[in-house]
Amino acid sequence: MKKVLVDLITAVFLIIMGCVVLVLPIMRVMNVKTVFITVLALYGIVNLVQFILTFKDKDYEGLFTAIASVITILIAVFTDFKSAPLNLAMTLFVWISFMSLIKLKKIDYYHDRKKKIWLLRMITLVLFILSGLLSVMNLYYETQVQILTLGFFFFIHGILELVDPITNYLLEKK
Numbered sequence: 001m002k003k004v005l006v007d008l009i010t011a012v013f014l015i016i017m018g019c020v021v022l023v024l025p026i027m028r029v030m031n032v033k034t035v036f037i038t039v040l041a042l043y044g045i046v047n048l049v050q051f052i053l054t055f056k057d058k059d060y061e062g063l064f065t066a067i068a069s070v071i072t073i074l075i076a077v078f079t080d081f082k083s084a085p086l087n088l089a090m091t092l093f094v095w096i097s098f099m100s101l102i103k104l105k106k107i108d109y110y111h112d113r114k115k116k117i118w119l120l121r122m123i124t125l126v127l128f129i130l131s132g133l134l135s136v137m138n139l140y141y142e143t144q145v146q147i148l149t150l151g152f153f154f155f156i157h158g159i160l161e162l163v164d165p166i167t168n169y170l171l172e173k174k
Contacts, residue, residue, distance in 0.1 A: 004165045004169045005165075010046055010050045013158075014046075014157060014161055017158070018153070021035060021147060021151030025147050029147070032088060032146045036081075044070055047065040051063040061102055061105075064102045068098035071094075072091060072095040092136055092153075093136050104125065106121060107121045120167055124161075124164070127160055128160050131156045135150070135152070
């Protein structure tokens with residue numbers, strides 16, 4: 001039950017973070033690199049805390065997600081987003097690729113234990129990849145649109161992450 005609660009809080013945090021990023025253009029925050037690195041740093045920290053809190057469940061998804069976020073942050077730090085929007089798109093694509101592999105590993109974990117939730121996780125993985133690819137394809141516009149695209153992507157990602165803990169909670173209550 002503790003793991004479900006921690007996963008739920010993590011997903012809600014990601015949704016809130018997506019909403020905050022959506023509001024940033026209104027507040028005249030226009031530095032895409034800073035926004036992107038900050039969001040990934042917060043996401044990595046939250047997932048590391050999630051891993052620490054649920055360590056006894058032997059779920060390494062939080063640790064792998066934190067590592068993927070750190071690697072992507074390092075790529076973003078040494079990349080110029082202003083002169084070539086393709087760099088932002090490719091950096092986000094690298095993070096989406098890492099996350100897809102991590103989510104696929106989690107699906108394999110559920111499938112090996114013959115839990116039916118693996119099918120639901122597969123559907124959310126496909127939706128995550130589709131939303132990620134759509135976001136990557138729309139990062140070629142001006143700064144405001146880039147920040148809004150990132151905000152919508154992380155908002156959608158938060159909603160997709162919310163499906164797993166809610167389903168696990170409902171299955172435990174059954």
